[in-house]
Structure formats: structure tokens, C-alpha cells
Amino acid sequence: MSMINVTNLTFAHDGSYDYIFENVSFQIDTDWKLGFTGRNGRGKTTFMNLLLGKYEYDGNISASVSFEYFPFHVEHPEYLTTDVVEEIYPDYKQWELMRELTLLQVSDDVLYRPFNTLSNGEQTKILLAALFLKENSFLLIDEPTNHLDMNARKLVSQYLNSKSGFILVSHDRTFLDDCVDHILSINKTNIEIQKGNFSDWWENKERQDNYELAENDKLRKDIKRLSDAAKRTNNWSHEVEKTKNGTRNSGSKVDKGYVGHKAAKMMKRSKSMEQRQQSAIDDKSKLLKNIESSDSLKISQLAYHKPQLVELEHVTIYYGEKEACSDISFTIEQGERIALSGKNGSGKSSLIKLICGEDLTYTGTFRKGSQLKISYVSQDTSHLQGNLTDYARDHGIDESLFKAILRKLDFSRIQFEKDISAFSGGQKKKVLIAKSLCEKAHLHIWDEPLNFIDVISRMQIEELLLEHSPTILFVEHDRAFCENIATKIVEL
Template sequence: MSLINISDLTFAYDGSYDNIFENVSFQIDTDWKLGFSGRNGRGKTTFLNLLLGKYEYSGTIATNMQFEYFPYEIEDYSKLTIDVIHSIHFDFQEWELIRELSLLDVSEDVLDRPFSTLSNGEQTKVLLATLFLKENSYLLIDEPTNHLDSKARRIVSDYLKAKHGYILVSHDRKFLDHCVDHILSINKTNIEIQKGNFSSWWENKQMQDNYEMEENEKLQKDIKRLTKAAKRTSDWSNQVEARKIGFDPTKTEKSLTRRAVEGAKSKKMMKRSKAIEFRQCQAIEEKSKLLKNIENAEQLKISPLSFYTKTLVNLEDVSIFYGEKQACSNVSFTIEQGDRIALCGKNGTGKSSIIKLICGEQLTYTGKLEKSSRLVISYVSQDTSYLKGNLSEFAVLHNIDESLFKTILRKLDFTRTMFDKNMESFSGGQKKKVLIAKSLCEKAHLYIWDEPLNFIDVLSRMQIEELLLQYQPTILFVEHDTSFCETITTKRINL
């Protein structure tokens, strides 16, 4: 067992006035299988990069561990896969690599193929196998599930479960539940570590949030009651004080002791007023400690259009080709109004090709595709690399209401400072939220989303689930988050 001690860690990017971390202290046991959770932009990848020594910071990170980060940067995708692996890690036995590939359900013949010809899922598995060849390093695994199909996610989660300690960034709830035993969460105002998986952490968080909201409600009532009582007691005290001064007790009440009686009563009232004020200050102080880490997950809205016929799209025996290569064969299904269809299948079975064909991309295909020319489609692509410039320019370019667009992003946990930044500086999850917010601004008959949840944090996933269940737009989507699919799908198409 080794420890990673973080003490008074403070960090901000150059040119930024906002600290990502401020005086943060906690401790990590390297035997833990540590799931790393938090909303997009809170600094998960930044923290991993701080462990790697990529940035200067104040405070201390004390450990004797060597760190290894996933995913690796690949300089030349045209190289053979075995050469790509050697460029990352040159000191290994080939039988060890083949063992790791076998555990990940990858055939060893991929080693003799150009890395660029592997599917996204195959590339991810090969790089994970390479990562686990480095047995003497502490592994920092950042979003390994992106582009992995459901079966591959189960294989990788089983694979990770059998491994030693690591830090794993993921927003897939079932994936985390299966292969972590501690959760490190970046909250609004602090960082905390709890023993257990994601579900147990989420249950504890909801209990804590509910407790704080109940306490907040009680304290608000107490403060209101004490404020009235303090004012009432203060008024009484002032009245008594006024009666004590400015009159002759021998003429008014024929009593020489009256002034002393009024003085004692005034003093008692003043003391009581100060006690109430003290209790009021205590209640306000207690209230100020609450609700700081409660995440705002406001409801999202969408405005789907109604189509004049029940059937929106019909495919019959569709096969798609890229040159001589066949992407999919004999695909048949119908999209009707109100359907929420999950397009499922292993990586490389043609899911994205089907989506592109329906969206109107000029692909070579056989079979029959029927859709109305008046069908309005809103599309979210996998790719976010083209996002450049600021959000206002993006809204103008795509002819969407800027105010509505930014309101949706605020509900998806964008801070107002993000609105002044260029999208090149956004995290992967924030870029994906830009595309989803754009789609939610668009009035469409059919929404088509290709892996919309890549990099998206858990709370935002739940917001999107609630949106789709409440407004029930017609949607065709590719997504490998099992929890999401089980919650919102009305029909599954298996390729």
C-alpha cells in the first residue's frame, strides 16, 4: 500500500482569475479502485494532469508512485498497431500483450493491421491492454468507455475489476458500480472520498441533500420567527426606557421607587432582545453552512413538431457501402411518431452510417429509404472537434435563439464566465453540451443523436433522461450507457 497526500492544493490556468482548486487537502490509498466523479468542467482531467506534473501549482502532492495516463496520444495512426504499442511501451513480452488482448476480447491479428483501420472500440481496448502492461505504475484512466459498445463496456469493467488500484474517470453509472470500491467526487465547494460504488455514493448524497434542504427550511422559519421576536422585544425595551426617563415619579405615580422598577424592566427586556439576536445569528450561521454542495439540476425543455403522418422514416433491406467495404446489410425498421429508438450493435456494425443516411448524407446504398422531404431533423454528431469561436457566434451561425441557447447551457451547469470563452478551451463534456443545447433549441419532427452522452456528467445525463420522458419527442439515438437506454427506450434496433 502507498499513499498520495494532497495538501493545500491551489491551481488556476494562466490568464484565468478562477481557481480550479483552492486549498484542497485529501489522501488517496493506491490500493483503492477509485471512481472519479463530478460535473463537467470541475477539474477531473486537470487533477490527473497535476498528478502527472504537467502544471505548476501551490501546495503539495506527496507520493512515491509513478503515474501512467490513459488515453495515450497517438502521433501516427498509419503505423501498424504493434509499432504503435512499442512507441508507447517498449519493454514488454509479447505473450503478456496477447494475454491482455485476450482478456479484452481482441484478436491478436489486430497487431499486424494499421492502427487507423481499427474501430474506435478496438483502439481503446488495445491502448488499455498497453496501459496494463505497465505494472509498476499507478494508473490514471480518463473516460475509457467513450466509443465502446455495451458488450465492450461489460468486458472492460470485468477487466478493470480484476486489476489493482487505479483512478477511473467515468460517467457511466453501471460501469462505475461494477469496478470501483471508492468514489472521489468534486463537489461545488469541496472534494470528498467515500467508500463504496457510485450507487451507494449517490444514495448518500441524496440523503445528505434532503437533510440539508429540510434543515434549511426549518432554519428559515426560525430566522423569520426570531426576527419578529427580536423586533417586538426591542420595541418593548424602547418603550420601557422611554417611560423611565422624562417624568417625575412623585407627581405621576406618587412612587419614589418607580424609576428603579422601570430601569430593571428595561434592562431585562434589552437582555432578552440580545439573546434573541444571538440565537438569530446562530441560525443564520448554521443556514450558511447548508446547500453549498447541492447540485442544481433544473428541468430542460424541448419543442418537438408534430408530423402530418404517423410514419416518419421507413427502411427496407438497406445495405450501405464505402467503396467495396460493406458497413451494414439488410437493415429494416420504421420510425413512427413518439418512438424513442435505440440503435444498438457492436462497434463497426454501421450504426453511424444508418444515421448519416437518414440525415441526408450522400452514401452508396441498396434497398429502400422512405422519408418526406418536409421532415425536419435535428442532429447531434459524435464529433465535437470542429467547435470553434464563442457561443454567441455559434448561435448566429446555426440560426438559434441565443438567449434560449445560453439558458439551456446554464441549466446544464455552465457558469456565466464560460459564455465569454472560446469553445476550444471547453472540456469534452462541455463541447457535447453545446451540441445538445443547440438540438434542444431546434423545433424538429425527429431528433437524431449519435452517442450524445460521451463525456457528459451523470447529473446532466439524468436531466436529459427526465426531459425525454416528460416531452416524449421522436428520437433515434446511438448510446451505450445501459442505464440511460433502459430508462428512455421504447424500441431497440439491433444491428
């Protein structure tokens, strides 16, 4: 066991006036299985790059271990997989690699195929196996689940749970719960570490948030009551003071000493109330700083004139001679939230393309409602560029609503001035989802919409879909999201 000590860490990117970290201090035990969570753009990948020594910073990071980052950059993807592993770790022992691949249920024949011919899931597992061959290293694992289907995620989480000594960035709640024992969270105003998995951390956060909201409400009422009482007492003291120079109704002279004493007493009471009021204001200012924005979002889906939107009967889709999927039968009814489930390569994306109107070769019966309007969110974000104003205009959506949704998904005002191509992967996905929510459609089709999107935004999108119940067909490997959202699962 050794410690990674972070002391007074301060960092901002060149040309930026906003600190990502400011005087941050904490300790990490190198035996921990540490889940790393926080909103998109809060600095998770930046912090890992600081550990790797890629940026200059103020403060101090001390550690007696070296750091290794996942995913590795593969210089020659056309090489045989065994050669790719050797480039990453020249001194590896064959039997150790085979041990790791067995744990990850990868057959050894993949080592003798070109790396770029492997599936995304196989590539991820190979690189993870190579990562855990390295000794005396603290491992920085950045979003390994993005190319893994649900079964592969479960397998990899079991694999990671058998290891220790890593930071894991993932936005999949179930995945984190299955393989971490501490959570490192980047909040709005601080960084904190808690023992336990993601669900433990989230339960503690909700408890703290609810306490602070109740305390905030109580202090707000106290401040108003004390303010009103102080004003009344202050007014009374001034009125009593005025009577010093007046006379009583009987015509006798006023006891100025008594009146002055009474006025001073009231003034003192008023000052005491003002001090208590200021103390309450100070206490109030310490609250709510880390409560995440979770305003509800609005969606208005078009109603279709028939209950059934899409029907497939014994549909098989072909690419040339090869079957993409076979003998698929299901319907999409208004109000249903359907999860398309299955291993990578089982034909989910092909089915989506068919429903969206692509000219694919198929057999069987496929019916789609006439003039059915579909809003589609693709996996790919590489085409996104330009500013958000032009993007909204080019796609015929309401700019103010589009930006309001992005604000609620934690976009800062400064993001609105940037080119979309400079956004993080999660921010680009949010652009596509916000566009889809602004479009007038009968059916929403989302293909792996949550890749790179932070946990809190995922929960927010869940709440939206549950509240407004749009008709939606989606592919998503986040198990918690599917369990919470889907009214029907179509297994391929």
C-alpha cells in the first residue's frame, strides 16, 4: 500500500480564466478500486492527464507508483494482435497474457488476427489485458464501456472487481457498482472521496442535498422573520425617541430618561436581530453549492393517427450474401419505449436503418405508417461542427428551446460561444439529444445515445422519458437505464 498525495492542485488550460481545479487537496490509496464520476467537462480526463505529467500545474502531486492510461494508442492497428500487445508491453510473459484473456473470455486465436479486424469489444478486452500485465503501476481507465454490449460490460466489471489499484471513469451506474470500492467525485465546488460504490455515494449525496434544501428553506424563513421583526423594532425605537420632546396627553412633561432607556433597549434588540439575521444569511451561503441542476425538461411529441407505427414480421436483413439479422418480428405502438437488445453485431443498427428509411435488402414483411416523422440520434458525432445558433437554424429547430435544454444538461454559457467540434464526446451527444427533443416527431429512435454522457444527465433524461412517455425505440447498453425506461425489450 502507498499513497498518491494531491496538495493545493490548481490548474486552468492555456488562455482560460476559469480554473478546472483550484487549491484541491486529497489522498488516494493505490490499493483502491476507485470510481471517478462528475458532470461532463468537469475535468476527469484532465486530472488523469495531470497524473501522467502532460500539463504544467501549480501545487503538488506525489506518488511512489507510475501511471498507465487506458485506452492505449495503437500505432499499427494493421499488425497482428500479439504484436500490438508487444508494442504496448515488450516484456510481457505469454502465460500471463493468456491468463488475463481467459478471465476476459477471449479465445487465444484473436492474437494471430490483425488487430483492426477484431470487434470493438475484443479490442477493448485485449487492451485491458495488456494494461493489467503492468506491475507497480496505478491504472487510469477512461470509459472502457463505450464499445461493450451489456453482457461484455458484466464480464469486464467482474474482471475489474478481481483487480485493485485503478481509477475508473465510467458513467454506467451498474458497471461502477459491480467493480469499485471508493468513489472520487468532482462536484461543482470541490472534490471528495467516499468509501463504497456508486449507489452508496449517490444515496449519501441525495441525503446531503435533501438536508441542505430543508435547511435552506428553514433559514430563508428565519431571515424573513428576523428581517421583519428588526424593521418593526427599529421603527418602534424611533417612534419612542420622538416622544422625548413631546408631552403626555395629561399635559405633564415626558420622563426623557425613561423614554431614552426604552428606545435604547429597543435599538439594542433590533441590532441583535440584525446580527442573528446576518448569521443566518452566512449559514445559508454555505448550502446548495454542490446541488446539481436537475430542472425538468420539456418534450412534445406529435400524436399519430393510428395506434401502431411500425410492424415487422419475420424480417431478415442482408448485406450482400451476409445476414445482418434474421427472422425478426415485433411492433411499435404509440407510447411504447422499446429497448433493442443483443450482442454487438446482432443487427440492431441494421434494424434501425431499415425503420429510418434506408434502402436495405430484406425479406419478410415490413410496414411503416404513412407520413411517419422520425427523430434519429446516431452513434456518430464526428460530423458535428459550427456554432450552436447555426446548427439550430440549419436543422429547423427552436434555438431558444435547444439552448435551454443544453443549459439544463449542464452546458455553461461559454460553451455556446465555442465551435461544436471542440466539445467533449459527452457534450456532442447532448447536442444530438437536445436536437431530437426539439424536433416534432411521432417516433424517436436513439442508437446508443448515452455514450460519454455523465451519470446525472442520464438520470435527467430518464426522468424526462418517464414523465412525457414519448414513443421511442432505443439501443443502449446501460443496464440501469434500460431497466428504468423500457416498457418492452426486443432481444436479437
